[in-house]
Amino acid sequence: xxxxxxxxxxxxARSAGWVLEPPAKEILADRKLAVPNNVLTHSxxxxxxxxxxxxxxxxxxxxxxxIVHKTEHQAVVTHVQDPDTLAAQMDRLLSLKGxxxxxxxxxxxxxxVLVGAKNDLQFGPVVVLGLGGTSxxxxxxxxxxxxxxxxSDVTSMVKALKAGPILQxxxxxxxxxxxxxxxxxVDFSHLVMDLEPFFESIDLNPVMCDxxxxxxxxARIILLPER
Amino acid sequence: MDLTCLFRPSSMAVIGVSTTHDHHPxxxxxxxxxxxxPVQTFAVNPKGGRLNREPVYGSVAQIEAAVDLAVIAVRxxxxxxxxxxxIEKGIKGAVIISGGFAETGDKDLQKEVTDLAAQADFPFVxxxxxxxxxxxxxxxxxxxxxxxxxxxxxxxxxxxxxxxVLVDQMVKFAGQGIGVSAAxxxxxxxxxxxxxxxxxxxxxxxxxxxxxYIEGFECREGREFIKRAHTCTKPIVVLKAGKxxxxxxxxxxxxxxxxxxxxxxxxxxxxxxVAEADTEYELTSFCEALSCYPKGSSGHIGIVSxxxxxxxxxxxxxxxxxxxxxxxxxxxxxxxxxxxxxxIQAIASLKNPLDLTGSCVDDDILTAVRHLSRDPHIDCILxxxxxxxxxxxxxxxxxxSQVARNEGKPLIAYVPKEDKYKIIIEGFELxxxxxxxxxxxxxxxxxxxxxxxxx
Numbered sequence: 001x002x003x004x005x006x007x008x009x010x011x012x013a014r015s016a017g018w019v020l021e022p023p024a025k026e027i028l029a030d031r032k033l034a035v036p037n038n039v040l041t042h043s044x045x046x047x048x049x050x051x052x053x054x055x056x057x058x059x060x061x062x063x064x065x066x067i068v069h070k071t072e073h074q075a076v077v078t079h080v081q082d083p084d085t086l087a088a089q090m091d092r093l094l095s096l097k098g099x100x101x102x103x104x105x106x107x108x109x110x111x112x113v114l115v116g117a118k119n120d121l122q123f124g125p126v127v128v129l130g131l132g133g134t135s136x137x138x139x140x141x142x143x144x145x146x147x148x149x150x151x152s153d154v155t156s157m158v159k160a161l162k163a164g165p166i167l168q169x170x171x172x173x174x175x176x177x178x179x180x181x182x183x184x185x186v187d188f189s190h191l192v193m194d195l196e197p198f199f200e201s202i203d204l205n206p207v208m209c210d211x212x213x214x215x216x217x218x219a220r221i222i223l224l225p226e227r
Numbered sequence: 228m229d230l231t232c233l234f235r236p237s238s239m240a241v242i243g244v245s246t247t248h249d250h251h252p253x254x255x256x257x258x259x260x261x262x263x264x265p266v267q268t269f270a271v272n273p274k275g276g277r278l279n280r281e282p283v284y285g286s287v288a289q290i291e292a293a294v295d296l297a298v299i300a301v302r303x304x305x306x307x308x309x310x311x312x313x314i315e316k317g318i319k320g321a322v323i324i325s326g327g328f329a330e331t332g333d334k335d336l337q338k339e340v341t342d343l344a345a346q347a348d349f350p351f352v353x354x355x356x357x358x359x360x361x362x363x364x365x366x367x368x369x370x371x372x373x374x375x376x377x378x379x380x381x382x383x384x385x386x387x388x389x390x391x392v393l394v395d396q397m398v399k400f401a402g403q404g405i406g407v408s409a410a411x412x413x414x415x416x417x418x419x420x421x422x423x424x425x426x427x428x429x430x431x432x433x434x435x436x437x438x439x440y441i442e443g444f445e446c447r448e449g450r451e452f453i454k455r456a457h458t459c460t461k462p463i464v465v466l467k468a469g470k471x472x473x474x475x476x477x478x479x480x481x482x483x484x485x486x487x488x489x490x491x492x493x494x495x496x497x498x499x500x501v502a503e504a505d506t507e508y509e510l511t512s513f514c515e516a517l518s519c520y521p522k523g524s525s526g527h528i529g530i531v532s533x534x535x536x537x538x539x540x541x542x543x544x545x546x547x548x549x550x551x552x553x554x555x556x557x558x559x560x561x562x563x564x565x566x567x568x569x570x571i572q573a574i575a576s577l578k579n580p581l582d583l584t585g586s587c588v589d590d591d592i593l594t595a596v597r598h599l600s601r602d603p604h605i606d607c608i609l610x611x612x613x614x615x616x617x618x619x620x621x622x623x624x625x626x627x628s629q630v631a632r633n634e635g636k637p638l639i640a641y642v643p644k645e646d647k648y649k650i651i652i653e654g655f656e657l658x659x660x661x662x663x664x665x666x667x668x669x670x671x672x673x674x675x676x677x678x679x680x681x682x
Binding site: 118120121122123124126143144145146153156160 | 443444445446447448449450453487488490491492494495498499
């Protein structure tokens with residue numbers, strides 16, 4: 001069941017055709033999917049305070065209804081560590097088209113994983129797992145399952161990926177926390193069942209997974225065309 | 228929905244027979260059922276008259292007897308009226324052979340018929356189909372009996388969106404000695420669809436495997452299919468067409484199907500233990516294997532051969548199809564070695580695949596299969612039997628079947644399909660051990676068991 005707040009987010013995004021990253025992450029966080037600590041602001045002071053509080057590097061992202069693919073518009077700045085860079089980049093991002101707020105997030109690291117969903121015409125919601133980042137389109141190494149999925153479905157998805165050994169830990173490198181990844185996929189698959197009347201596709205890419213946790217670094221929800 | 232009236236009718240009306248045109252589809256259907264099936268058959272045409280000295284009724288209302296099944300082969304625009312008359316007569320169901328509905332763009336006409344039938348709880352197969360071949364009961368295919376090859380009565384329930392593929396598959400089934408419990412061409416599937424057929428075949432005692440040729444599903448129909456397949460207690464095999472851009476376009480004009488995203492289809496079938504066959508040959512092998520071993524296996528294969536070469540060929544084929552050939556335990560090898568004939572003890576190779584050599588005798592093969600069955604690493608055994616070897620007797624099929632039955636692990640045999648080896652093949656098949664006519668075919672059977680096993 002969707003809460004009234006989430007239904008309202010989806011309804012108000014209908015005309016744009018997609019849900020902006022901050023409200024998309026609000027939907028995910030409502031279902032206990034981990035998202036980075038963040039602040040949404042146009043104020044450099046607020047952003048600087050957030051940087052100081054979180055103690056590590058932050059990511060800045062322009063929030064604009066006109067920018068769907070952020071990397072193509074240089075609308076993401078990673079590894080921001082000092083207040084001067086932060087201030088300069090805030091100015092630059094706020095000057096991008098349609099951008100009146102910046103999402104400032106703690107920077108999370110780990111193996112980049114793609115968790116996605118598609119609302120298939122014949123089968124309804126399906127979930128997708130693959131290695132994340134921009135390479136996913138090139139290698140086409142993904143596993144697809146009918147939603148909702150069970151923990152054993154997630155195990156079989158990891159096994160089905162050519163990149164499965166990377167997730168499980170390969171040549172001395174640590175893998176991802178399988179319990180966290182499994183919980184995320186199972187919870188996400190139940191969420192997409194509830195979102196069935198609204199969405200066309202969802203990309204959580206990348207989800208940053210390490211040996212402790214899985215955190216959704218970026219999220220995009222494309223909505224079905226209005227009837 | 229009770230489909231007994233469609234699959235085991237006591238009486239049928241064939242509507243649309245011609246008194247002037249012998250090859251009219253309705254005439255072919257009337258003749259074959261009237262002459263060769265245990266079903267009382269009535270010919271219907273508004274013009275009346277006589278056909279082969281039998282009366283032609285002007286309408287179904289004029290038939291005095293009760294009628295279970297109507298086969299409708301009239302022009303599409305007359306179908307709604309005919310369906311109405313059938314419902315008024317109290318006929319229980321229909322096969323609508325006629326084309327000219329959704330597949331040619333006339334969705335309204337199809338909807339009119341579907342709505343009429345739905346209101347009256349009147350099940351029908353089609354339109355735009357061949358209908359039903361139910362051995363020893365009824366045959367609505369408008370193909371002359373002397374032209375088609377009928378598989379014997381058996382345990383495969385086969386459902387196809389394409390009549391042509393259905394008939395061709397029946398030839399392949401017959402060639403491999405596989406029988407059908409019923410074969411159904413559902414055409415545009417305006418009423419009876421794949422999910423209904425799962426329901427029917429699941430409760431049908433004569434059916435062990437349910438097989439489908441699918442071009443596409445309608446909106447969310449795939450989910451319904453999976454939901455039904457998931458709870459079905461019998462193995463389900465699918466052959467999907469419309470996998471590539473050109474195939475998808477062809478499916479759209481053939482049965483008005485939206486073929487959809489193939490990867491989604493394929494991975495969901497695997498997720499829910501529906502065994503997807505990649506080709507029509509696989510479909511045949513899968514049906515045969517799963518009719519013997521409905522529970523499947525996880526694909527750890529032990530291979531026994533009388534020829535090292537056959538072991539290598541089988542090992543390659545297993546690798547190609549994603550099957551594992553694990554090493555057997557020392558205890559297994561030791562148990563086999565100590566019981567082999569002295570003549571082959573020094574020359575047999577007891578690594579998987581096992582090569583017992585051309586000098587082995589029946590008992591050596593029985594020993595190898597018995598102990599492979601007890602090896603915890605092995606869950607399916609391929610026995611590649613070359614009956615040319617002098618030490619192999621005609622009883623090997625029956626004897627090995629007994630071992631497999633006792634040990635309880637799936638055994639698949641390869642025996643060359645020649646008349647002179649028939650006694651060996653029957654020794655297996657009569658004990659419900661599947662026999663392939665090639666090494667590759669045996670490996671495909673093992674693949675079937677893996678595909679219907681939880682992944």
